[in-house]
Amino acid sequence: MAYLEKKDAIILLQDGTIFHGKMVSTQNHATGEICFNTGTTGYQEIFTDPSYYGQIMVTTNAHIGNYGTTDFDIESDSVKIAGLVCKNFSSDFSRPAADKGLFEFLEDNNLCIISDVDTRALVSHIRDHGAQNAIMSTQVNDVDQLKKQLNDTPSMKGLELASAVSTKEPYYFGDENAQYRIAALDLGVKTNILRNLASRDCYIKVFPFNATYEETLSFNPDGYFISNGPGDPAPLVDAVAFAKAVLEKQHPLFGICLGHQVIALANGISTYKMHTGHRGINHPVQNLENNKGEITSQNHGFAINKEEAQSNPDVKITHMHLNDDTVAGIKLISKPCFSVQYHPEAGPGPNDATYLFDQFIELINTTKQETI
Template identity: 75%
Template structure:
């Protein structure tokens, strides 16, 4: 590879802390909440996951880009992270099945990325001080201007982002002659969720984030699904009202991540912003129903209130996160409804939890 002259770049955190690195190619600035993912693989799926919309992603794996990108591995139609921060960026790749380099992929999607950053120090800082807004920039001589712009970026608390990533019009996925019909609310849905449902003999109609119950009901579905997505769940008043309506009619309902939080809010359980969230592909979860442990893929910065969940007469906690005892799954005792705070479809990650899709189909069959 020919040597390229690369511009100096920086990360400026909301509290004024600065880390330095080098630009990958694209110049300029990108703003968002800085967070980190500990996965050792699956960077393309992470970058295209709608749940990461508006976030500057720090990857803790030392090498990013070494196996290029492949069209089949995307989780949505575009890169959703606000920008990438990494240690070593591979301009060359060695994967026979790859379509293009990560550099070209970022250029195609107009994504700002910086490397040669001390990511260990940066991640340690986030772990100690919490996730916060930040800017990555090649304009290293404009610190005061960047600080002023950064001060204008809204906090993730109270921020509704599903409208930024949800489909504008309903669409279908799977075989129209499948046994089951599922109405899915797109709060920022991943393609691998749709693949998993379709693989279980389901035909899915995907609806915009603010759809009403009547819209979904007109499809005459056998079950309802609330997807993952970005931002604070509390502003999603339409989705919360929809969940309440589905629950009141005792229709089969399954929620993942943001969908899980929406189901909790529909039951009067509050949510809160976590200190730095869970993002990675090796998070340990205990299934309290089976007594078995699961290694899971996770990506969330909000969680549901455990004390309120335990005190709720109609809710049973089914899964807990073993690192911090946060609620990782619930089910309603008197309704056909359950949800989890992690990604059973993985993409990337292990397949320990794919049984949850089977459980949803079994609930529909009942």
């Protein structure tokens, strides 16, 4: 399916910088925090990852769309990014397994797409000046009006977005006859996380972002999981209360990305907004417990306070990001709980960290034995 005739378009950043490109979508206007992902593959998984909700995505790979889309590569029920900015957008694809082209897939989701952008210059600007709000539009001759709209766009700092992507009602995933029962708090969970748990003989009940610990008890879970998701972790008071209740009862608890930040907050460790964040599939992490390196998939714009984690007597830092020395994983000394800032389920990305799901199962088995 050929895409529409290209129209002149601009990307206006909060600091007043303008980048020019061509609009290739029917939807011709979008706002959100602009960020970039350095992955060379996996664009469909990225675009449907709930952690990117409300963000304009700049892809550093020069070609986007050339291998189409498949139903299997969808990480949620719809496209979650606010807009796409790329260098070369292809409506043609050559992947035999593809169900449709990327243009058709994004048009079905009413996504704003700008191509023919100098993405190297744009990414360099974001890297130097930080992730910030932006507006993409075909109103190239009305910059003053766009600036007014941009000023009305809320900052990602302090913004609660989990409620926009979380399930409204509990649902189940996996085989109900599986050995382990997991209660998952959905802050924006990726489907591949649930697949990884189900493949390890888990039956998962997924709860809304504001579920209480008491609401999970009838499911009689063997372990608890807090998912990834978008936005600032600080406003998630219900999720923090959920984590505190699980920890107080000494249940096994595993957190990923936003879930990792929620667990940190539940233990008195603050979070902060990063300059640009980590978004890509080749981020180096060191496992401090075995001194091995991992190449990881990451997607986050907030991190936990390293000094506060180090000074907390019940917290042990288990993983560190080797590029900027930020905390990439922690575990609690007195409670059966651990979390990581990155995505062990990948999708897209390497499989270096899938052992963490096995570690979660081991934690469940150990906790069961200790309570017998």
